[in-house]
Amino acid sequence: MGLHNAMETIVLEIYEEFEKQYKLACVCNQCKEDIWALVLNRIPPRYASTQKGELFVKGLYLNQQLRSDVMRELMRASLIVEHNQHH
Numbered sequence: 001m002g003l004h005n006a007m008e009t010i011v012l013e014i015y016e017e018f019e020k021q022y023k024l025a026c027v028c029n030q031c032k033e034d035i036w037a038l039v040l041n042r043i044p045p046r047y048a049s050t051q052k053g054e055l056f057v058k059g060l061y062l063n064q065q066l067r068s069d070v071m072r073e074l075m076r077a078s079l080i081v082e083h084n085q086h087h
Helices: 006-021 029-042 051-062 064-083
Strands: none
Touching: 006 029, 006 051, 006 064, 029 064, 051 064
């Protein structure tokens, strides 16, 4: 499997919910990736080297505090990208 930041998967899953709830100025791939990068740089990584470890970290997805932290960072990052688009 190799080393993997399981927070990437969690952020992408929460982003799908976020995108449905909020009207974003642009939903092109570049803007999405910019948002994801900003969020992933602001939240602590959770690395796993085995599938069992990744499943444990993904269990954190159910933690309401983590979900609200990621949602807050998504809102912050979307505003930054909206005002500084790179496309």
